[in-house]
Amino acid sequence: MRGGVGALVVCAVLAGCGGSSGSASTPTPSPPPRATFTPVPKEGDLQQLDALLTRRAHALAASHPRAYVATASGPQRDLDRETVRNARGLGLRDVQMQIESSDLAGRTATVRAHAVYGVRGVRGRFATQRRITARRTGEGWRVTRETSPRERLPWELGRVGARRSEHFVVLAPLGLDVSSLTDALEDGYARMGDVLKRPRLRKRYLVVVAGEAQAARALTESIRGVESLAAISDAEVRETGSAQRVSAVVSQRLVVVWPPFSSLGPDGRRRVVTHELTHAALAGVTSGRTPAWLSEGLALYVSEDRRVDQAAQLRVRGELPSLRGLSRPDAIARLSGDRQSAAYAYASAATFYLAERYGRPRLLRLYNAFNDEDLRGRAGREATARAVRRELGISLPALERDLRDWITSAL
Numbered sequence: 001m002r003g004g005v006g007a008l009v010v011c012a013v014l015a016g017c018g019g020s021s022g023s024a025s026t027p028t029p030s031p032p033p034r035a036t037f038t039p040v041p042k043e044g045d046l047q048q049l050d051a052l053l054t055r056r057a058h059a060l061a062a063s064h065p066r067a068y069v070a071t072a073s074g075p076q077r078d079l080d081r082e083t084v085r086n087a088r089g090l091g092l093r094d095v096q097m098q099i100e101s102s103d104l105a106g107r108t109a110t111v112r113a114h115a116v117y118g119v120r121g122v123r124g125r126f127a128t129q130r131r132i133t134a135r136r137t138g139e140g141w142r143v144t145r146e147t148s149p150r151e152r153l154p155w156e157l158g159r160v161g162a163r164r165s166e167h168f169v170v171l172a173p174l175g176l177d178v179s180s181l182t183d184a185l186e187d188g189y190a191r192m193g194d195v196l197k198r199p200r201l202r203k204r205y206l207v208v209v210a211g212e213a214q215a216a217r218a219l220t221e222s223i224r225g226v227e228s229l230a231a232i233s234d235a236e237v238r239e240t241g242s243a244q245r246v247s248a249v250v251s252q253r254l255v256v257v258w259p260p261f262s263s264l265g266p267d268g269r270r271r272v273v274t275h276e277l278t279h280a281a282l283a284g285v286t287s288g289r290t291p292a293w294l295s296e297g298l299a300l301y302v303s304e305d306r307r308v309d310q311a312a313q314l315r316v317r318g319e320l321p322s323l324r325g326l327s328r329p330d331a332i333a334r335l336s337g338d339r340q341s342a343a344y345a346y347a348s349a350a351t352f353y354l355a356e357r358y359g360r361p362r363l364l365r366l367y368n369a370f371n372d373e374d375l376r377g378r379a380g381r382e383a384t385a386r387a388v389r390r391e392l393g394i395s396l397p398a399l400e401r402d403l404r405d406w407i408t409s410a411l
Contacts, residue, residue: 045104045141049134052141053097053113061095061117063088073135073142080143087155090162090171091120097130107136117153119162122169122206124251127236128153152218154208167201172209172258180269181209181256188273192281192302201281206253216257230261230272233279243373244288252280274303287370289379292333293326296344297351298367307348308410314342315407321346323400327384353406358392366391 052071059068065084069077095117103110111132118125133145154160159174165182167189172178185207192201210216220232236250254276261272278299279286286295300307314320321343326332332343354363369375369387377383385396392399 045109045136046099046102048141049102049109049111050099052134052143053099053111053132056143057095057097057115060084060087061092063092071143072146073137074144076144076146079146083155086159090155090160091169092117093120094118094125109134109136109141115153119169119171119206121164122204123202124249126206126251126253151220154219157215157218158211167204168207169204170207170209173211173215176209176211176258178209181207181261184266184269184273185254187270188277191270191274192277199281199284201277202252205277205280207256208253209256209258211258213257213259216255220255229257230264230268231256231276233276233283235280235283237283239288241373243371243375244379245371245373246284246286246288249284252283254280271303271305275299275305278302285368285371288329289370289377289383290329290367291323291327291380291384292329292331293323293343293347293350294367294384295329296332297347298363300344300348301351301355301363305348306352307345308352308407310341310345311349311407312410314345315404316411320404320407323350323384323396323403324381328380349407350403353403354392357402357406362391 056068056071059065059071060083063084065081068084069080072080096115098114098116099111100114101112111134113130113132114127115130116125116127128151129149131147131149132143134141135144148156154171157173160171161174161176163170163172163178163182165186168182168185170178170182170185172181189201208219210219216229220234232255233252234255235252237246238248238250239245240247261269264272276299279295282295282298311320319338319342321339323346326343326347332340332347335343351363354366366387369391370383375383375386375390377386381396388394388396388399394402
């Protein structure tokens with residue numbers, strides 16, 4: 001799966017009201033009006049808060065518990081002590097916390113910050129949002145609470161250890177034996193070098209292991225049904241133009257959900273790794289308009305994950321989705337359970353059919369067509385229909401009819 005195509009910002013606005021009661025026979029006189037004002041944040045306060053978060057970030061990167069805890073007060077200090085302990089030895093680098101917005105009222109500040117971190121040996125940095133409450137004390141501003149409105153950091157979920165191989169840095173719960181994972185990762189990396197010559201894989205990738213379903217949901221809250229998946233390729237990219245072409249791949253990581261992944265045999269693990277590495281390799285050339293059935297289908301095709309038989313059974317039961325319904329880039333990521341499984345099966349059948357019927361070069365041309373500024377249309381059915389017409393010479397409904405007939409013939 002390809003995650004992080006742009007940021008999803010969810011704002012919650014809370015409104016409160018207050019009231020008073022008095023005796024009907026003895027009304028309480030209204031007090032004289034009082035002057036009210038909204039405090040104007042002092043530039044010094046913002047500078048001090050910024051300096052506080054900078055010290056906090058540097059202390060975390062240096063695994064310096066006393067310096068990190070010194071930036072907080074109250075119960076947050078105990079949480080901070082645990083956080084630094086959990087992150088020790090991970091090789092964090094370039095940790096930063098940048099204020100995006102702030103609300104200062106007297107001695108209290110509520111801050112929304114953009115937090116980023118890197119891992120030594122891995123290109124790029126990884127980001128999340130933080131919500132911070134701080135209070136001005138006699139020793140300056142101190143953090144009283146820090147939370148994440150979206151995705152949590154791996155070391156916030158417990159003790160984490162780092163294991164390094166030639167092409168991967170794996171962050172996994174301490175004590176978890178991930179040797180089978182690193183073997184599968186390196187096998188998949190070698191296979192990708194044989195199958196996909198261009199674009200090339202990066203020299204090294206970050207892999208984050210979720211020890212259980214709840215941890216997977218906390219690490220990737222923007223992806224539904226993550227607990228039922230064995231792995232996810234999560235990329236943050238910048239897009240440009242009406243074609244939503246990728247101008248930069250800011251960061252990439254693989255998230256492995258340990259219970260389903262560890263239950264697979266060697267072949268299953270290899271397929272999963274190859275699938276996600278295909279997404280990683282193609283992240284820089286995958287338009288923000290590429291339909292989910294094509295992006296997921298191509299990864300299934302490259303990893304030799306042929307699910308035509310499953311798609312045939314789904315058609316018999318009347319449970320197949322449609323190409324139109326799976327044409328938005330996030331269409332499959334928004335599904336879960338049996339519906340998501342059916343979508344994967346149909347995406348697999350679609351790309352295996354296209355490769356068999358039209359040949360691999362035309363399949364790849366269809367994939368690249370969405371990067372073309374001359375291809376008009378927004379992400380979804382509009383752009384997909386035009387790309388299919390241009391590259392395959394048929395309409396999207398006609399492609400769907402041919403595909404379903406082909407799937408039926410597989411029974």
